[in-house]
Amino acid sequence: MAEPLLQVTGLTRRFDISKPWLNRMLEGARHQFLTATVGVDFEIMRGETFALVGESGSGKSTIAKMIVGLLEPTEGRIRFDGQEMDFASGAAMRALRRRFQMIFQDPFASLNPRWRVGDIIAEPIRTFGLLPGADIPREVARLLDVVGLSGADTGKFPHEFSGGQRQRIAIARALSSRPEFIVCDEPTSALDVSVQAQILNLMRDLQDEFGLTYLLISHDLSVVRHMASRIGVLYLGRLVEVAEGKRLFTEPQHPYTRMLLDAVPDLALSGRRRKPVTGEIPNPIDPPPGCAFHPRCPIAEARCRETVPAPRPTPTGTAACHLAG
Amino acid sequence: MAEPLLSVRDLVVEFPGRRGTLRALDGVSFDIAPGEVLGMVGESGAGKSITGAAIIGLIEPPGRIVSGEVRLNGKRIDNLPPEGMRRIRGRRIGMVFQDPLTSLNPLYTVAQQLVETIRTHLDLSERDARARAIGLLDSVGIPAAARRIDDYPHHFSGGMRQRVVIALALAAEPDLVIADEPTTALDVSVQAQIIDVLKSICAARGAAVMLITHDMGVIAETADRVAVLYAGRLAEIGPVRDVILLAQHPYTRGLMGSIPTLSQTADRLVQIPGAMPRLNAIPPGCAFNPRCPQAFDRCRAERPMPQDRGGGRQVACWLGAEVPHG
Numbered sequence: 001m002a003e004p005l006l007q008v009t010g011l012t013r014r015f016d017i018s019k020p021w022l023n024r025m026l027e028g029a030r031h032q033f034l035t036a037t038v039g040v041d042f043e044i045m046r047g048e049t050f051a052l053v054g055e056s057g058s059g060k061s062t063i064a065k066m067i068v069g070l071l072e073p074t075e076g077r078i079r080f081d082g083q084e085m086d087f088a089s090g091a092a093m094r095a096l097r098r099r100f101q102m103i104f105q106d107p108f109a110s111l112n113p114r115w116r117v118g119d120i121i122a123e124p125i126r127t128f129g130l131l132p133g134a135d136i137p138r139e140v141a142r143l144l145d146v147v148g149l150s151g152a153d154t155g156k157f158p159h160e161f162s163g164g165q166r167q168r169i170a171i172a173r174a175l176s177s178r179p180e181f182i183v184c185d186e187p188t189s190a191l192d193v194s195v196q197a198q199i200l201n202l203m204r205d206l207q208d209e210f211g212l213t214y215l216l217i218s219h220d221l222s223v224v225r226h227m228a229s230r231i232g233v234l235y236l237g238r239l240v241e242v243a244e245g246k247r248l249f250t251e252p253q254h255p256y257t258r259m260l261l262d263a264v265p266d267l268a269l270s271g272r273r274r275k276p277v278t279g280e281i282p283n284p285i286d287p288p289p290g291c292a293f294h295p296r297c298p299i300a301e302a303r304c305r306e307t308v309p310a311p312r313p314t315p316t317g318t319a320a321c322h323l324a325g
Numbered sequence: 326m327a328e329p330l331l332s333v334r335d336l337v338v339e340f341p342g343r344r345g346t347l348r349a350l351d352g353v354s355f356d357i358a359p360g361e362v363l364g365m366v367g368e369s370g371a372g373k374s375i376t377g378a379a380i381i382g383l384i385e386p387p388g389r390i391v392s393g394e395v396r397l398n399g400k401r402i403d404n405l406p407p408e409g410m411r412r413i414r415g416r417r418i419g420m421v422f423q424d425p426l427t428s429l430n431p432l433y434t435v436a437q438q439l440v441e442t443i444r445t446h447l448d449l450s451e452r453d454a455r456a457r458a459i460g461l462l463d464s465v466g467i468p469a470a471a472r473r474i475d476d477y478p479h480h481f482s483g484g485m486r487q488r489v490v491i492a493l494a495l496a497a498e499p500d501l502v503i504a505d506e507p508t509t510a511l512d513v514s515v516q517a518q519i520i521d522v523l524k525s526i527c528a529a530r531g532a533a534v535m536l537i538t539h540d541m542g543v544i545a546e547t548a549d550r551v552a553v554l555y556a557g558r559l560a561e562i563g564p565v566r567d568v569i570l571l572a573q574h575p576y577t578r579g580l581m582g583s584i585p586t587l588s589q590t591a592d593r594l595v596q597i598p599g600a601m602p603r604l605n606a607i608p609p610g611c612a613f614n615p616r617c618p619q620a621f622d623r624c625r626a627e628r629p630m631p632q633d634r635g636g637g638r639q640v641a642c643w644l645g646a647e648v649p650h651g
Contacts, residue, residue, distance in 0.1 A: 055512035055513065055514060056512055162600045164600060165600075192368035192369055192539065192601075193368070193539065193541070193580060193583050193584050194368060194579060194580060194583045194596075194597040194600075195368075195600060196583070197582075197583035197584075197585075197594035197595065197596050197597070198596050198597075198598075200585070200594055201593055201594055201596055204593070219512070219513065221513070221587060222542075222584070222585040222586055222587055223585055225585065225587055226585035226594065249587055259514065260513065260514060261587070262517075263513050263514045263516070263517040264513055264517075264542065264587060265516070265517065265520065265540070265542035265543045265545065265546045265547075266542050266545065266546070266586055266587045266588070267541050267542050267545050267569060267581070267584055267586045280482050280484055280485075280514075280515060281512070281514075
């Protein structure tokens, strides 16, 4: 089997959400931690689209931020192309960072409103010293053309563009350092559906053209189904299931995945009666013991309340459930 | 068709601005029958929320209804004085907005807010109003309603808060509930619960629903009929199955094709080129003509009005339109 491009092992991140020191002293308040992700393991192969889905608070964005180096993991390791990410070494991180980029959800917040589009796109090229200054304008025009904008747009400011066009600018910026791997955090959630279709199609075309590898973070199962070759399902910071793209939808293994699929309103008008989903996501500061999903799980047993299930192989991938497989 | 509960005719809403007047709604007409769920879809800026706001008289000045009329049970309500409109809001038309935190007052308990709303509209004693409030919370699926009614909004999760807002909207037994993106701020697993509650409680009380959303999946599973808006105009309206599966307007067809579904097999999504025009730059003729793959000369010159196509469907498109004789 080929070497994975990205390998994540035991990724855990805790946030200290304690009250300030003085309050702790005076009120006897204790240290409090929010565990955003616990022991997440997955691999992404070169050229594939791996998607992480989950509801808010499931740890999707925390994982994305750790992978691109915006957050340091509390525990666990991230290997990119066989090389361990070392957060302590600035030079090593910098060399790696050119090779991966990120596209964020909100194209209104991710582009500097005071910069012209040409400067926004040229910044990674200049920072990494990829091209001599004289060649940069031609490269920027080429990138704009690649994402479906015009080379004449370089002198404009972000506010002169619509949401979809801004997301194209963000994609052009991500491509400018010639990365191999792009983390897309909810790239179309802020866009209207007809514009979403344009961006998703563009992302696919770019993947074919440049051999890109994507990590796609989304809460929208239909988008994920359309884009991903493999999918990981997160619940309360734990990876509960990993499966091949389409098979996750036809043969869900984990009860949470099944519940999530039942809950999604779909356009297909299949007339299927949705099973009523019960309960809500528990508070991540104080997650339930054992399997985090057991209070909402229709098939939970005694051991689910006590022991945390380890991922086990299933016909479609792996699932962290005592009763799956 | 029976007498419509709500009837909107040729509604035009404009917002005067420094750089000219923006027409946010341009000649929109539709009816809602008693007990019916009408879905209202469109992309941002298409005029979905403005339609809802115009019906309940909540257009922010300087925006105003320029022409057209809104009738509730045959009586005009668009020209009522503010006091008269206030009696209709809440009593005859309930409202559910996207963000439950903005519809609830954080400084009052749920009980205080519900009892106040009930007593404003119905002649009940404090005690009876409270009993009724507990019954309402119970019917929207809040566990231990009798105890939780004295909690403040921040004690509830997002999904539970939206249930409280639905209870509040239904407190005075309105004939119509306008729900503007009621599930957009919620997670999918909770979204389905809220849609179920909204649908079943309105059906049980015979209230009609105008459901405004950009989520076609929600519409497909909830609405009886659906209206598609584009650039402030009605593109197509009809029974939900027909509009989704056999869309006649090229915009509706493109919109449906552009949505990834859980069962599709296509490799690429249908793509409508371009974006919806800004309201100050709507092209002459059909507003959709620059993006339409089937546009012809007439579409660029003359605006198509919604025309009956049988089966309760109206389509505003020159394609397949009947040419008047003579």
